[in-house]
Amino acid sequence: PAMNAGISVSRVGGAAQTKIMKKLGGNIRLALAQYRELAAFAQFASDLDEATRKQLEHGQRVTELM
Structure with a gap:
């Protein structure tokens, strides 16, 4: 996922991804x-x-992983 999910737009990425x-x-x-x-x-x-x-804490860990 994009680092700024609020403003990110992807036209091809979503179509190319599997359901999971x-x-x-x-x-x-x-x-x-x-x-x-x-x-x-x-x-x-x-x-x-x-x-x-x-x-x-969970959000901070996810952000660090990204």
Whole structure:
């Protein structure tokens, strides 16, 4: 998946991918979009719940892998 899923456009890439690649790519794209949104919110919040902290950690790891 593209590093900036919010503005990335691919006309050929999606058509050339297998179904499993599309599914995995969609999941990663969603996780990264949620991570970016939470990371922006977390800059202003001092007390984050455990689920939010775990989602931020997961998003950070996925971003590092990319």
